[in-house]
Amino acid sequence: MPTIELIVEADEPALFFSSASGAEAYLEAIDVREGVYSVAYGPDGQVFKLEAIGDRVRITSVEGLKEPDALRALLLRYLSAAKAHDVKDTETLSGLLARCEAAAI
DSSP, X not given: OOOOOEEEEOSSSEEEEXXXXXXXXXXXXXXXXXXXXXXXXXXXXXXXXEEEETTEEEEEEEEEEEOHHHHHHHXXXXXXXXXXXXXXXXXXXXXXXXXXXXXXX
């Protein structure tokens, strides 16, 4: 099972990737331009910026910026949409990510 290295906020409400390079290859530049994918997070809440460069997507770390609470809220929305009913708001970030492992691309 792949380890989640990048979580992209989306309409789904999230996409999970085992690498940033995999996310860059998977995501479409037009969707980044149109705001479908606005932000990404590392597993500890590190913030990543998504940019459309021509027809490619580039993902870069925003140095020094971590938003674990925003990541937690995104994971809770994802798990709610996935109908995971036994999720507690007090569950650790790593516990929430472990519940999402099967969705990693």
